[in-house]
Amino acid sequence: MKQITRIAIGATLVLSGVLTGLSAGASSSTDGLVTGYVFECGPGPIVVSPGRPAPQPIPATVTLRHDGKNERSVSISFKGTLAWSGRFNFHVPAGRYEVISSYLPQVEWVRVHVSATSVVHFGPFDCPMESAT
Numbered sequence: 001m002k003q004i005t006r007i008a009i010g011a012t013l014v015l016s017g018v019l020t021g022l023s024a025g026a027s028s029s030t031d032g033l034v035t036g037y038v039f040e041c042g043p044g045p046i047v048v049s050p051g052r053p054a055p056q057p058i059p060a061t062v063t064l065r066h067d068g069k070n071e072r073s074v075s076i077s078f079k080g081t082l083a084w085s086g087r088f089n090f091h092v093p094a095g096r097y098e099v100i101s102s103y104l105p106q107v108e109w110v111r112v113h114v115s116a117t118s119v120v121h122f123g124p125f126d127c128p129m130e131s132a133t
Contacts, residue, residue, distance in 0.1 A: 031091045032112035038062060038076050038101050039123030040084035057084040060103035062122075064090045071097070085123075 040057045057078035064071045076086030090097075092112055099108045101122040110118040 036120040
């Protein structure tokens, strides 16, 4: 009987932890989503002289501003392979937001609606080229 009670208590604690984690990770029902990609360069190919290293992507930041204040920021780490791109997501209350990419500074404005998704893409831009000879 004690063993069954311990199992039941353990299962209850695990389930409680899972539900708490899910509710903590969920956004408010009045939030919307701002999402998109930063494309550093593309489409390829990058031509590199033999024996020279391939160009590396420059890290970027996407910042979300509301009413003239920086609300949130996320660092974009580009993969080492082409096409260089990085995804960002912001769960925010409804309103008008400025989305800023630090790479070749670009700005997009979005209106976020309750439970809706606003998509912003920055790029793609031309990749650097080097002569193969």
